[in-house]
Amino acid sequence: MRLSLLKPERSLLVAAAALLLSLASPAVHAHGPTPQKAQASITIAAPPDVIWKLVSDFGAIGIWHPDIKAVRSTGSGDETERVLVLEKGEITDSLDERDDKARHLSYRLGQENVEAFPVSFYTATMTVTDAGNGSSTVDWAARLYRGDTSNFPPDELNDEAATTAMTQFFTDGLSGLKTKVEAASAPASH
Amino acid sequence: MQRLLRRCGSLALASLLPLIASPLHAATLLVVCQAGAAVSVVDTATLSETHRIPLAAGPASLIHVPQTHSVYVTHPDAGLLSRIDAQNLTNVTTVPIGGQPFGITADDQQLYVGDWSANTVRRFHLPDLQLTGTVAVGPGPAGLALDPERQELYSADREGGTVSVVDLVTLQTRATIPVGTAPYAFDTSKPQAILNVADVRKGRIARVDKARHTVTYLPTGKMPYGLATDTQTGRILVANQQSATLALVDPARPHRTLQLPAGTAPESVIVDSPHRRAYVTDWFADQVLVVDLEKGAVTAAIPVAAGPRNLIFLPGS
Numbered sequence: 001m002r003l004s005l006l007k008p009e010r011s012l013l014v015a016a017a018a019l020l021l022s023l024a025s026p027a028v029h030a031h032g033p034t035p036q037k038a039q040a041s042i043t044i045a046a047p048p049d050v051i052w053k054l055v056s057d058f059g060a061i062g063i064w065h066p067d068i069k070a071v072r073s074t075g076s077g078d079e080t081e082r083v084l085v086l087e088k089g090e091i092t093d094s095l096d097e098r099d100d101k102a103r104h105l106s107y108r109l110g111q112e113n114v115e116a117f118p119v120s121f122y123t124a125t126m127t128v129t130d131a132g133n134g135s136s137t138v139d140w141a142a143r144l145y146r147g148d149t150s151n152f153p154p155d156e157l158n159d160e161a162a163t164t165a166m167t168q169f170f171t172d173g174l175s176g177l178k179t180k181v182e183a184a185s186a187p188a189s190h
Numbered sequence: 191m192q193r194l195l196r197r198c199g200s201l202a203l204a205s206l207l208p209l210i211a212s213p214l215h216a217a218t219l220l221v222v223c224q225a226g227a228a229v230s231v232v233d234t235a236t237l238s239e240t241h242r243i244p245l246a247a248g249p250a251s252l253i254h255v256p257q258t259h260s261v262y263v264t265h266p267d268a269g270l271l272s273r274i275d276a277q278n279l280t281n282v283t284t285v286p287i288g289g290q291p292f293g294i295t296a297d298d299q300q301l302y303v304g305d306w307s308a309n310t311v312r313r314f315h316l317p318d319l320q321l322t323g324t325v326a327v328g329p330g331p332a333g334l335a336l337d338p339e340r341q342e343l344y345s346a347d348r349e350g351g352t353v354s355v356v357d358l359v360t361l362q363t364r365a366t367i368p369v370g371t372a373p374y375a376f377d378t379s380k381p382q383a384i385l386n387v388a389d390v391r392k393g394r395i396a397r398v399d400k401a402r403h404t405v406t407y408l409p410t411g412k413m414p415y416g417l418a419t420d421t422q423t424g425r426i427l428v429a430n431q432q433s434a435t436l437a438l439v440d441p442a443r444p445h446r447t448l449q450l451p452a453g454t455a456p457e458s459v460i461v462d463s464p465h466r467r468a469y470v471t472d473w474f475a476d477q478v479l480v481v482d483l484e485k486g487a488v489t490a491a492i493p494v495a496a497g498p499r500n501l502i503f504l505p506g507s
Binding site: 032033034036037097149150151 | 224225248250266267268269290292306307332412413431432433434454455473474497
């Protein structure tokens with residue numbers, strides 16, 4: 001079918017139908033074809049086991065992450081979920097794997113809320129490694145999809161907005177973790 | 191002595207045979223890198239990237255069509271389709287086809303391209319890329335596969351949890367088979383009676399009987415994004431992205447699955463069975479991992495352009 005062969009009223013009809021279709025289809029999909037990367041890391045002056053104790057407690061992220069107002073944790077083992085209460089609303093994470101030996105945690109976004117956090121889906125990992133001399137490195141990384149996975153997302157839901165929000169969430173969290181751990185392990189002053 | 195020589199001779203010959211018999215000797219790997227907007231060309235003899243073919247933004251999937259000496263590449267975000275000259279691996283032409291073209295497959299005369307957000311598969315005639323038909327499939331078509339003998343096209347409907355079966359003659363959907371939550375990629379190693387599809391949410395392979403449309407399952411690991419069969423052993427290799435492992439699954443012994451550590455975020459896998467090797471894209475680390483199937487270990491990592499997603503063999507040059 002070639003559009004140029006259509007009578008004007010027919011092509012108007014086609015255009016109207018296309019518009020209706022585009023309005024009817026949801027603007028936001030849970031997942032899309034183009035993943036993005038976000039990562040951050042920090043060195044903390046404390047042994048890995050001390051940090052892992054905090055990080056591995058999936059529902060206790062609120063203790064050290066400054067962007068999280070509250071956390072509601074449910075379930076146990078691989079069924080563990082945490083509802084993160086952020087400034088603009090809630091999102092839910094679900095735990096995939098906790099490996100105490102490797103000090104490695106993996107989880108995914110269970111319930112998105114792009115108004116609260118402009119990412120429609122992510123999988124993330126957190127790893128604590130020994131950096132020597134009683135210090136550790138914490139790596140936080142994610143594979144994520146923009147808030148609006150259509151090809152014409154608004155600025156606040158595009159790849160850049162998603163990557164920026166995720167990276168900010170990681171860097172804020174890691175500096176919060178560093179502050180918490182180093183304050184606790186610092187020798188008491190007299 | 192003569193006997194010994196003869197034995198050595200036949201041994202040497204036997205060890206040479208797989209090389210001679212294999213069409214993949216000195217094959218080139220083409221690795222499509224989404225963030226890097228390029229196809230990385232990798233020499234499997236030297237295990238190094240020889241050059242990069244720059245492309246338009248966000249290339250995702252690719253297919254080689256020997257008859258047209260072409261490699262076709264989809265660009266979902268830009269609504270583009272690129273054609274790379276497979277003979278010189280340099281010349282590229284890019285055409286706007288609109289929509290969110292993602293999955294791609296082909297036979298000698300037709301190219302089939304999934305549209306992720308329109309929930310369709312479009313058919314383009316080769317080599318002129320004339321659109322000759324469109325068929326509705328389930329939501330979020332990701333992987334596509336063909337069975338030329340059955341004259342069927344299969345679509346892994348990522349957002350619908352189904353596999354759509356399309357009749358290639360009529361270009362109509364013949365069946366929609368529920369397989370799980372998020373079927374993403376097919377094993378396209380070779381058409382067989384069973385169609386293996388990785389379900390990224392369920393962490394398993396759904397095995398669809400093409401004749402009966404019945405489904406059985408094999409557990410794999412977290413977020414399986416790619417899979418391929420080792421034809422010499424019958425094992426299915428699965429790239430588990432969230433587990434960061436390559437699973438070696440024996441369909442006859444599903445409880446004996448081996449999990450090899452495989453980089454940071456393994457995405458897709460292909461197998462060179464005669465040479466006992468597999469190649470895995472490590473999306474997060476921008477590299478292709480080389481797996482020695484006899485040793486059961488990653489033996490090399492080849493740096494490529496950013497965000498490697500899919501890879502194919504380009505047979506002997």
